[in-house]
Amino acid sequence: MQAHPTTLNEWLSRLEAMHPKAIDMGLERVARVRDALGLRFDCPVITVGGTNGKGSTCAMLESILLQGGYRVGLYTSPHLIHFNERARIDGEIVGDAQLVAQFEAVEAARGEVSLTYFEFTTLAIMRLFMEAGLDAVILEVGLGGRLDAVNVIDADVAVVTSVDIDHTEFLGSTREEIGFEKAGIFRPGRPAIVGDPLPPRSLVEHAEKIGADLWLMSRDFNYSGDKQQWNYGGRNMRRNALGYPGLRGANQLLNACAALAALEALRDRLPLGAQEVRSGLALVELPGRFQVLPGRPAVILDVAHNPHAAATLSQNLGNMGFFPYTYAIFGAMADKDIAGIIAQLKDHVDHWCLTDLPLPRAAKAADIAEMLEDAGVTPRNEPDAERSIRCFANPAEAYANARSRAGENDRIAVFGSFLTVAGVMEARKSEYH
Incomplete structure (x- = not known):
């Protein structure tokens, strides 16, 4: 019998070897452990999926909410150097001891249920956020959406940034097949933000079929601008004279737009002023993808x-x-x-x-x-x-x-x-x- 891990690195080594598959799509096992942990959030949860732009969109949401004075938990994956980068509270990477305590809680709750490395660590970080007394939680989908471990939580707002061909062995080989998997994070009656300007039909049809509150780029929200600044136009609000996001990249305005649409959908619960939005966009940072x-x-x-x-x-x-x-x-x-x-x-x-x-x-x-x-x-x-x-x-x-x-x-x-x-x-x- 392997000794009980005491350090983060020991835990991670054990988790890598614990489940026969690195990726085991399906939520039934994860949901059982979620229930055993009593995992639920009283604050708004924003789930962000998509082929590209997830990390940027999550970083913008976090940055803007922090500028608004809110206590924020951000879960992203994968990490660059240290596992701890996956979990941030109030903009700070969490420490080893905080993670080890949550790993022990998940281990105690799972009983005979076998979890992958990703499933186990996702549940642990969610529990950390649940106990932290946060105002908002942002969860980045790991792979796909419908069967991703993050999807055991019903998001108050779900964002799909983009749909492209990736992870075909798990998600399908066409944008239509992959779009359906991404749309799995949407919930009936709740805002479903689509940042992709040309979303697959499957994604739109699934949102409509389940009765999600679908927000489409160009129809429900959009942007305009020049070289100096840009404007966001949503269903019920405008944000004018915005500086370009601190993240420079071809699709960052699309990502910023999706982030602002998500925040507009939550404006009654997480109100934000113009300056907080401007500062959040200007100050956002995302570590390099090595x-x-x-x-x-x-x-x-x-x-x-x-x-x-x-x-x-x-x-x-x-x-x-x-x-x-x-x-x-x-x-x-x-x-x-x-x-x-x-x-x-x-x-x-x-x-x-x-x-x-x-x-x-x-x-x-x-x-x-x-x-x-x-x-x-x-x-x-x-x-x-x-x-x-x-x-x-x-x-x-x-x-x-x-x-x-x-x-x-x-x-x-x-x-x-x-x-x-x-x-x-x-x-x-x-x-x-």
Whole structure:
């Protein structure tokens, strides 16, 4: 018999081995343990599902509600470095001891019921939130929606950010099949916010069939704006002269719109002023997505475009083990703290491939090169130099150069603006087709 775990890492190791499947779709087991735990919330619960944009939307909801002075619990997955990142209370990552106490409670309540790692930890974090006396709880769906462990809680408002092809082995191979799975988080008579501008018919039909209060982008809420600011228009309220969200990305206005629609639907229970919304959008942060692509040399994609995200990336790079050389492909917007990003990462990088980006507000590669030299990075640019700085017109050219120079045991870290990462991803697609 295995000894009872006492530390978070011991618990996590045990949970990884406890259930025969990593993913076991279905709610019957989870619901039994939920009932044994007496798990229920007195405060509003917002559940957020979708293929892309879930993390951003959750982060915006949390940020705005915190600016409103509310006590907020946020559950997201997966984590980047530490498991604790999955649970935040009042904007702070929870400690090991808090999680261990909840793991013990779930273990005591589950009896003979077998739970996956995700199911067990989801129930534990929900119980932590239930006991914390919160004003609002935000739950990010792990996979799909209908059969995801998060869905054992009836959300007061459910958001589906986007529907695209992903996790086909569990959710189906078409947007229609996947849309039906995502729609499973909707509840009769309760707001169902759809941020996808072109949602699958299956998602809309399911919402209508169960009698959910369906909010569709363009029909029930929308946005307008120019380069400086944007406006939200909902069913019964407008929010004008908003700054762009602190999360920069192609779909962040869609995500922000869905978040504001969810908050409009809850306005009687969680009222928010204009300034609280503005501040929440401006201050929102989301840790970088550390993605290591298969193959050699190792390629890491991370939208780390501020010093905080760069610090996370730095820690992750440090944890990866030894690589003879690290090549960085880096491009960023001029309004970013580029010197701060460099300070976090300069000790991990041997060869800098700096790139221009196709936006007027992007920093020029040549200007970033000067900042590197100001930070004490003084390479020589001969072909066999141990360190180098080179400038390129676009991410694809920077990536091609790094690929041509990197040995198979080296690594290439792509970071900065989402445009940097997107450009390299496009280059890789053409490389393999």
